[in-house]
Amino acid sequence: MKKNDHVHISQIIxxxxxxxxxNRFALFLQGCLMDCPYCHNPETKSRKINAKGxxxxxxxxxxxxxxxxxxxxxxxxxxxxxxxxxxxxLKKLLPELxxxxxxxxxxxxxxxxxxxxxxxxxxxxxxxxxDIKSAIPxxxxxxxxxxxxxILQNIAWLIKIDRLFEIRTVIIPDLINNEETVKRVAQFxxxxxxxxxxxxxxxxxxxxxxxxxxEQLRVPNQDQLDDLKKIFTLEIQK
Amino acid sequence: xxxxxxxxxxxxxxxxxxxxxRGLAQLAESLLTDQLSLKEKAKEAMQEGIFDDLGEGVAPYxxxxxxxxxxxxxxxxxxxxxxxxxxxxxxxxxxxxIFYQSVPSISSYPVYIGELDTLLEPYLVEDDRENxxxxxxxxxxxxxxxxxxxxxxxxxPFGGRCAKLILEAMCELKQTVPNLTLKYxxxxxxxxxxxxxxxxxxxxxxxxxxxxQQYLKEWGEEYGLASCYNALPVGGGSYTLLRLNLSRLAQKxxxxxxFLYEQLPQMAHIMMEVMDERxxxxxxxxxxxxxxxLVQEGFIDPSRFISMFGVVGMAEAVQHFTKxxxxxxxxxxxxxxxxxxxxxxxxxxxKAPYGRYLLxxxxxxxxxxxxxxxxxxxxxxxxxxxxxxLFTAPLHSYFPTxxxxxxxxxxxxxxxxxxxxxxxxxxxxxxxxxxAFYSKESDLVRITGFLVKKSDIERRKKxxxxxxxxxxxxxxxxINQNLTNRVIQKIT
Numbered sequence: 001m002k003k004n005d006h007v008h009i010s011q012i013i014x015x016x017x018x019x020x021x022x023n024r025f026a027l028f029l030q031g032c033l034m035d036c037p038y039c040h041n042p043e044t045k046s047r048k049i050n051a052k053g054x055x056x057x058x059x060x061x062x063x064x065x066x067x068x069x070x071x072x073x074x075x076x077x078x079x080x081x082x083x084x085x086x087x088x089x090l091k092k093l094l095p096e097l098x099x100x101x102x103x104x105x106x107x108x109x110x111x112x113x114x115x116x117x118x119x120x121x122x123x124x125x126x127x128x129x130x131d132i133k134s135a136i137p138x139x140x141x142x143x144x145x146x147x148x149x150x151i152l153q154n155i156a157w158l159i160k161i162d163r164l165f166e167i168r169t170v171i172i173p174d175l176i177n178n179e180e181t182v183k184r185v186a187q188f189x190x191x192x193x194x195x196x197x198x199x200x201x202x203x204x205x206x207x208x209x210x211x212x213x214x215e216q217l218r219v220p221n222q223d224q225l226d227d228l229k230k231i232f233t234l235e236i237q238k
Numbered sequence: 239x240x241x242x243x244x245x246x247x248x249x250x251x252x253x254x255x256x257x258x259x260r261g262l263a264q265l266a267e268s269l270l271t272d273q274l275s276l277k278e279k280a281k282e283a284m285q286e287g288i289f290d291d292l293g294e295g296v297a298p299y300x301x302x303x304x305x306x307x308x309x310x311x312x313x314x315x316x317x318x319x320x321x322x323x324x325x326x327x328x329x330x331x332x333x334x335x336i337f338y339q340s341v342p343s344i345s346s347y348p349v350y351i352g353e354l355d356t357l358l359e360p361y362l363v364e365d366d367r368e369n370x371x372x373x374x375x376x377x378x379x380x381x382x383x384x385x386x387x388x389x390x391x392x393x394x395p396f397g398g399r400c401a402k403l404i405l406e407a408m409c410e411l412k413q414t415v416p417n418l419t420l421k422y423x424x425x426x427x428x429x430x431x432x433x434x435x436x437x438x439x440x441x442x443x444x445x446x447x448x449x450x451q452q453y454l455k456e457w458g459e460e461y462g463l464a465s466c467y468n469a470l471p472v473g474g475g476s477y478t479l480l481r482l483n484l485s486r487l488a489q490k491x492x493x494x495x496x497f498l499y500e501q502l503p504q505m506a507h508i509m510m511e512v513m514d515e516r517x518x519x520x521x522x523x524x525x526x527x528x529x530x531x532l533v534q535e536g537f538i539d540p541s542r543f544i545s546m547f548g549v550v551g552m553a554e555a556v557q558h559f560t561k562x563x564x565x566x567x568x569x570x571x572x573x574x575x576x577x578x579x580x581x582x583x584x585x586x587x588x589k590a591p592y593g594r595y596l597l598x599x600x601x602x603x604x605x606x607x608x609x610x611x612x613x614x615x616x617x618x619x620x621x622x623x624x625x626x627x628l629f630t631a632p633l634h635s636y637f638p639t640x641x642x643x644x645x646x647x648x649x650x651x652x653x654x655x656x657x658x659x660x661x662x663x664x665x666x667x668x669x670x671x672x673x674a675f676y677s678k679e680s681d682l683v684r685i686t687g688f689l690v691k692k693s694d695i696e697r698r699k700k701x702x703x704x705x706x707x708x709x710x711x712x713x714x715x716x717i718n719q720n721l722t723n724r725v726i727q728k729i730t
Contacts, residue, residue, distance in 0.1 A: 068628075072624060072665065
């Protein structure tokens with residue numbers, strides 16, 4: 001199998017309603033830098049060449065699958081895992097999507113963005129969706145194994161090049177200080193003069209999560225989510 | 239035996255007075271079995287169920303489907319019914335409601351009640367609260383006095399004020415009548431209105447989306463969607479509809495070539511000869527087109543009537559020869575296209591005594607067992623939404639008088655009307671003529687083309703009777719055609 005010009009894929013969902021605007025072809029790439037305990041697709045974490053359930057696919061084969069969905073989709077969203085682990089493939093994919101008149105969205109944790117190196121091609125994304133796992137540095141490090149600060153800097157850069165589509169945070173009552181995270185994200189957006197950027201609070205869901213976390217973590221109720229939305233709104237309006 | 243049937247109906251505790259009256263009329267008509275001159279081969283084929291007349295009656299005295307020019311009523315009034323032209327919204331609504339009572343059809347209720355937003359927009363008052371109130375009363379009146387799921391209203395592609403109010407009214411009323419279709423054109427219909435229509439569809443299982451651009455090409459501006467999803471000329475309609483059961487014909491054939499090159503052409507001809515007889519009787523002996531006021535006052539024009547050559551059981555016919563599940567193989571799709579090419583050629587080359595014959599994918603009737611509607615994939619065995627659309631889209635092109643596919647969504651789809659609209663746009667681009675959908679959780683279920691309420695079915699079980707004619711046949715269809723097992727399109 002030719003790894004250089006192939007992409008390592010975990011899953012393809014030809015019709016996805018929840019990975020960006022409209023109906024989209026969702027491509028989940030294999031491999032992640034983070035190790036979040038509440039990950040609902042932990043099978044995407046492994047970076048081994050023969051990770052269970054994964055496959056390698058050439059650009060032509062992938063494009064033919066996208067073409068199959070094409071009349072019914074607005075675009076393609078690349079997610080994962082962490083898709084920026086396979087930047088060289090993505091650089092080849094984006095122009096092909098443009099030729100097919102499809103929008104290209106990226107779902108990333110933003111850690112691997114390098115404004116210096118990526119400035120030549122990152123504007124080809126129509127939108128980037130970034131997950132902020134926690135806006136408290138120590139909590140972020142503990143949860144994901146990675147520092148928060150570079151991620152915030154990269155999000156700031158995405159705002160500067162007008163490519164940030166939305167920020168998301170998974171709300172987990174037992175694991176992160178949700179209230180503080182929500183406030184700090186609001187403050188960050190104000191600092192960046194980007195109050196208009198949508199911030200989506202996604203309730204934690206146990207499907208796919210590994211034990212023992214699956215049994216330990218609680219799903220937030222609607223009142224908790226509503227309270228957090230109110231906190232964000234109050235903070236952003238300050 | 240007829241006497242027994244009459245007595246059974248009269249003594250029935252499950253039929254309302256109106257239902258008994260219509261049933262008795264049908265039984266009376268069924269006495270006249272010798273009025274149509276049918277060849278022995280035709281009689282045999284009908285006895286074997288190779289083709290049938292869908293209970294249209296042996297002495298047709300009114301066209302099966304009529305689509306009057308309601309705009310003429312509102313502009314010029316109606317002499318027969320002593321109605322002046324309408325000048326206010328109240329007058330327009332009342333004129334329509336009165337007129338509807340005089341529009342016959344196979345169901346005895348009008349199967350087309352007009353492009354309502356176009357008809358009523360000029361009469362709207364300034365206050366939309368008043369307009370909404372009037373429209374709700376209008377739609378409720380229709381549901382209670384024309385209690386048939388085949389009573390069908392249309393919305394123009396423009397998505398104007400009246401259209402929005404009608405959808406709002408439908409959401410509040412949650413009725414199975416009228417059936418409702420949006421003539422959707424992505425180049426005309428605003429996305430915001432289309433998405434609002436989708437949200438309405440996932441709440442009350444209507445409107446469905448018709449491919450306006452496709453139908454415009456074939457019929458011009460004056461066309462309407464009637465009954466289940468039948469596309470017909472406004473100011474005209476269909477004399478008759480017979481349907482050929484491809485599944486039964488396939489089983490009767492000795493092998494594929496026999497089916498394609500002997501049985502199909504032969505049976506198509508025999509069926510069309512029966513259609514000729516029915517059309518002649520209707521036009522020449524019933525005098526409908528001579529003395530009915532609809533014709534005399536120009537609400538319908540005999541030259542705008544055609545007849546529908548229906549097909550059912552394509553899935554089973556294809557499966558019979560390919561031995562593969564229908565909807566999953568290119569081989570199956572190719573065979574379906576070959577079958578339709580052959581039938582279309584026979585129908586196009588046939589000289590009808592009045593009008594012409596055009597193909598229709600018949601939606602099935604409640605008594606149907608072991609064969610599927612039209613060219614549909616059997617409910618419960620549908621592939622992914624993508625593959626479903628790609629399989630059936632090329633088949634839709636054969637049916638200028640109507641075909642549809644029905645999709646059942648998870649209720650959470652209501653949060654993503656933009657995504658569903660993307661799918662609808664793609665579907666129409668690929669040639670889908672009619673995209674019908676509903677949500678699994680809704681009380682209103684799309685049967686074969688009409689709607690039924692689950693709660694009405696339960697009520698009928700308890701009370702023994704239902705107001706809507708289509709409740710009992712809807713319940714029967716749910717069971718016989720496995721409709722409760724339609725694949726649910728889940729949100730991912």
